[in-house]
Amino acid sequence: MNRRALLSLGALAPLAAQTQAQAQPRWSPDAPVRLIVPFAPGGSQDVLGRLLAQAAGPILGQTVVVENRAGAGGVLGAEAVARAAPDGLTILLATAGQLTIARAVGRRLPYDPLADFAPVLHLSDSPxxxxxxxxxxxxxxxxxxxxxxxxxxxxxxxxxxxxxxxxxxxxxxxxxxxxxxxxxxxxxxxxxxxxxxxxxxxxxxxxxxxxxxxxxxxxxxxxxTSRERFPAIPEVPTLIEAGVKDFEASIWTGLSAPRGTPAPIVDRLAEAFRAAMATDLVRTRLGGLGVTPNGDGSAAFASLLRDDLERWTRVAAPLDIRLD
Incomplete structure (x- = not known):
């Protein structure tokens, strides 16, 4: 085979690989997806989780079942997800209480709040x-x-x-x-x-x-404590407007999967739950739940987790908090 033919084959190889990747179907769950809500039924996080499960199911083409795993400040629910198979069928409605604040205040956790989870989506914020x-x-x-x-x-x-x-x-x-x-x-x-x-x-x-x-x-x-005034109470100024420079804080909610969940599954879950947040079913209820949608994907959510952990570790360090 001459040099020109070899160069032609080399040029075609990336194109063939790209075509093969494009031909692969998107991940679709082959069994019901368990959304672990680490709180008791009835609270605002539980209501949000159930709304999202109802809206995301048709988008994924599979039922999304809410499973409440309350206890130990949400740690029991987070542990169940950290130990689950990384197949996209078990995911966590995550908050700082199980991840960043839990580590910052020195709780003894049966998982690493950053390393043992795959960040999927930053769902919402509540000041x-x-x-x-x-x-x-x-x-x-x-x-x-x-x-x-x-x-x-x-x-x-x-x-x-x-x-x-x-x-x-x-x-x-x-x-x-x-x-x-x-x-x-x-x-x-x-x-x-x-x-x-x-x-x-x-x-x-x-x-x-x-x-x-x-x-x-x-x-x-x-x-x-939001950067912008909250839509449900627009007459109330932010602390930034009141002169507290750059003071912003959010009770955020996100979606996390077990560590090792493949990127195509993470991407598909993020896509489906982002679309669920935009449905009329969910969007019309968000104001009453005191939350605003976010929608940042895996990389941005991972950055939020690192920043959140650094901030609350710094705040908690001089307080000598003992929880365990």
Whole structure:
């Protein structure tokens, strides 16, 4: 065979490989897909998971079954996915509570929150809201920050638990703004709302879904931690607008698969669940759930996880949090 013929064959080889790859059908699940929701039924994450499962099933051509695996702050559910076969048939509705914050606050985890999962899709974001006791008669965020900086005694603030988003976000604000405040953890938002209304608690961060659901609760809503104003409460400014430079925080939700899940499966899952987020079934419910869609793919979601872990590790380091 002469040199010209060899060169021609060399030029055709990449084209043949590309044609073969294009001819391969997209991955399609051959059995129902289990979406592990690491929370009990009824909460906003569970509702979101069920909406997505209902919308994504027809897109994937297979039923998506929600399986609630609550316990240990969501760690049990995440562990089930980390140990599952990397075949696309078991996926996790992931939050920081099982991945980044869990590692940042020193929880003993039966998995590596970054290495043992394949990031699929950054589904959505929900800001938290800054609330103040009505008795403080504060006009805005800057008035609260000024009061907290100059307080003779530490002002008590509530969180929904030690090592939670609401705890670490307030500690981040405390460090940045040099606030004289002290932590009072609660088991959820309801009891904290009662003490805030009574003035026993001065301030707190709480999820926007909790604010939207708190009919009749007494508090002063000062700001939200999103970069843009939240559509369901457009009259409430962001903390950035209120003068807290670059202060942004989100309770994000993502989709993760077991480590080693092949890229075509990851891509197909991302495509299907991104399309599910855009359906009328899901889109019309997002505002009421206190979330906004995101849609960033695997690489961007992986970057978010690394950045989130670095931020909350830095915030948690001086707090000496002990959970186990």
């Amino acid at each position: 938290v809201a800054l609330l103040a006791a009505p008795q403080l008669n504060l006009a805005d965020t800057q008035a609260l920050l000024g009061m907290a900086r100059n307080a003779a005694q530490p002002m008590p603030y509530a969180s929904t638990g030690i090592g939670t988003n609401t705890h670490l976000i307030m500690e981040d604000l405390k460090a940045r703004e040099r606030l004289n405040i002290e932590h009072v953890p609660y088991r959820g938002a309801a009891a904290a709302f009662n003490d805030l209304a009574a003035g026993r608690i001065a301030l707190m961060f709480v999820s926007v879904p909790s604010v939207l659901a708190a009919t009749g609760a007494q508090f002063k809503l000062l700001g939200v």
